[in-house]
Amino acid sequence: EVQLVESGGGLVQPGGSLRLSCAASGFTFSSYSMNWVRQAPGKGLEWVSYISGTDTMHYADSVKGRFTISRDNAKSSLYLQMNSLRPEDTAVYYCARDGGRMAYAGWFDTWGQGTLVTVSS
Amino acid sequence: DIQMTQSPSSLSASVGDRVTITCRASQSISSYLNWYQQKPGKAPKLLIYGASGLQSGVPSRFSGSGSGTDFTLTISSLQPEDFGTYYCQQSYSSLTFGGGTKVEIK
Numbered sequence: 567e568v569q570l571v572e573s574g575g576g577l578v579q580p581g582g583s584l585r586l587s588c589a590a591s592g593f594t595f596s597s598y599s600m601n602w603v604r605q606a607p608g609k610g611l612e613w614v615s616y617i618s619g620t621d622t623m624h625y626a627d628s629v630k631g632r633f634t635i636s637r638d639n640a641k642s643s644l645y646l647q648m649n650s651l652r653p654e655d656t657a658v659y660y661c662a663r664d665g666g667r668m669a670y671a672g673w674f675d676t677w678g679q680g681t682l683v684t685v686s687s
Numbered sequence: 688d689i690q691m692t693q694s695p696s697s698l699s700a701s702v703g704d705r706v707t708i709t710c711r712a713s714q715s716i717s718s719y720l721n722w723y724q725q726k727p728g729k730a731p732k733l734l735i736y737g738a739s740g741l742q743s744g745v746p747s748r749f750s751g752s753g754s755g756t757d758f759t760l761t762i763s764s765l766q767p768e769d770f771g772t773y774y775c776q777q778s779y780s781s782l783t784f785g786g787g788t789k790v791e792i793k
Binding site: 665 | 725731742774778781784
């Protein structure tokens with residue numbers, strides 16, 4: 567079974583840091599690009615970051631310079647290092663697999679259950 | 688940035704009704720348009736990719752159409768399990784979502 571499981575969320579003060587992890591199983595992780603997508607409480611979906619199988623990275627303007635995406639193909643894991651956190655970063659963060667195997671598709675065909683990040687003093 | 692506008696923002700329909708949700712892009716995105724369903728407290732689920740491709744395992748009552756700037760998601764016969772919020776998403780330039788359409792069952 568294809569599965570993504572996020573962890574690492576929690577309560578952090580403004581200006582603080584947090585590292586999210588996403589453990590993948592049931593597929594060849596290195597063959598797929600991966601993404602982080604977030605959803606603020608009661609709001610819609612917002613794409614955050616993308617990383618290809620060969621470590622090409624892209625970021626939404628709202629997080630550029632503060633967040634860093636990375637992956638460890640040997641551990642089938644995806645990460646999001648979040649620095650200089652702001653209250654507006656409060657959201658459920660989902661990891662999501664790109665739908666293309668060995669080629670970019672641009673849609674998200676598998677999602678984790680999400681991990682909640684709360685930025686508040 | 689490409690903006691995605693969905694309409695309506697919410698709707699209420701009866702079981703068996705034909706339901707149509709519209710998504711408009713601020714510029715042409717060819718067929719780089721995808722649709723998701725999200726139920727409360729759950730992760731989104733891919734329904735339609737590439738404007739009209741039906742994701743594996745998704746019931747055939749769901750269909751997508753359109754190209755350029757105007758797209759439609761249609762549920763041919765609404766079922767009780769189809770409640771939730773539906774989002775469109777473009778992948779022509781970066782990745783952006785529409786604001787969502789909440790579907791309620793009468």
